[in-house]
Amino acid sequence: MVTRRGFVGLSALVLAGSACRRSPLPAAHEAGESLPPSLAALVPMEEKPIPISAEERSARLDRARRLMREHAIDAILLTGGTSLDYFTGIRWGLSERLFATVIPIKGSSFVVTPAFEEDRAREQLANGPLHGSAEVLTWHEHEDPYGLLASGLRNRGMASGRLGIEETVRFVFSDGVGNSVPALEVTSATTVTAGCRTVKDAHEIELMRLASAATLKAFEATYNALEEGMSRDDVRELISTAHQRLGYRGGAMVLVGEASALPHGTVKPQAVQEGTIILIDGGCGVEGYRSDISRTFVLGKPTDKMKQVFDIELRAQTRALAAAKPGVECQAVDEAARRVIVEAGYGPDYKYFTHRVGHGIGMDGHEWPYLVRGNALPLTPGMTFSDEPGIYLPGEFGVRLEDDMVITEDGAELLTPQSPSLEDPFAS
Secondary structure, eight states: OOBHHHHHOOOOOOOOOSOOSOOOOOHHHHHTTTOOHHHHTOOOOSSOOOOOOHHHHHHHHHHHHHHHHHTTOOEEEEOSSHHHHHHHOOOOOOOSSOOEEEEESSSOOEEEEEGGGHHHHHHHHTTSTTTTTOEEEEEOTTSOHHHHHHHHHHTTTOSSEEEEEOTTSOHHHHHHHHHHSTTEEEEEOHHHHHHHHTBOOHHHHHHHHHHHHHHHHHHHHHHTTOBTTOBHHHHHHHHHHHHHHHTSOEEEEEEEGGGGGSTTOOSSOOBOOTTOEEEEEEEEEETTEEOOEEEEEESSOOOHHHHHHHHHHHHHHHHHHHHOOTTSBHHHHHHHHHHHHHHTTOOSTTTTSOSOSEEEOSSSSSEEEEEOTTOOOBOOTTBEEEEOOEEEETTTEEEEOBEEEEEOSSSEEESSOOOOOSSSTTOO
């Protein structure tokens, strides 16, 4: 095997799931057995994340109720997912059984849960803002949960009115609610849920900053461990292990050579070779908040064309960052990056830069709002996005640079240093 150091003389995620806590390390990885030196040198990060408190979630509920009033919504319904966690601290998976939390504009919230899950539901409520105030309604396997939910609504004066449904709630659940209370108007709750989640506070941004730092360290350690002949899966395993060594669960998508021209990859086998582009894209979760970072580099010596495309990409990412300011429309950030790429000869329009320049990020890897043409929403301090222009040349290679950024009072900043080159992608 020829190591990466032999080529360039430097020293030695499909995205992970929704892990939010620090990850226990496998014993062999803790001991650093059979690991490349760059991974064996990793230790859990010193900075300890502070969980979101019940008081912080209570303030979010107050904000949600203010938005309900503004948009004439009488209550919102949440099922398992990140919005439920955001507002209540309840972490609940989705199944065919209805578990729902209803937050009314006035009066107490209530939870509808399968009876055999009651203890678990109460356990999760105990540490959140609904502790001691939310009613827990239970249903047995042969019973109708929607009738129970309808009863909870009627008891709060909502035999009619408008019920906002969080956007990821399964149709079968929202349909069941609508059929059970036919006088109730079922509508979207996005103006409330995204209205709250779109702007992050200092605590949320700090968790995202820590997640980004962990992912960048994991990527750099993996880069320093690359060897010619490694498969895509070998590299993915290195990235996952590096995150574990740092104390978190994380991962990445790995694209090699021609596959890097497909933004979301291919199932075809790929192996690291000298002189080929390698694109990695992934992140981790810290107390529920995500990172999403891409790095593109070459094992060995890149071609002049590769370097030219990378330089255009770097300019486009920098231009998008410079364009992102409070009051500027989301679409203007996409336009700023796209103009650089098109004027450099990689156009027109979406021909080689095939996707939007960025997506919102927070508790979900992709969430509202989006930096895309047609989105006239003005940027606001505290909004967080990916900044990820790409140039994809079918049959050759692709280059994507991605860092997460936050809108500040007078501009925007990236949560991680930009990658300066294909040959030394982690220099700062």
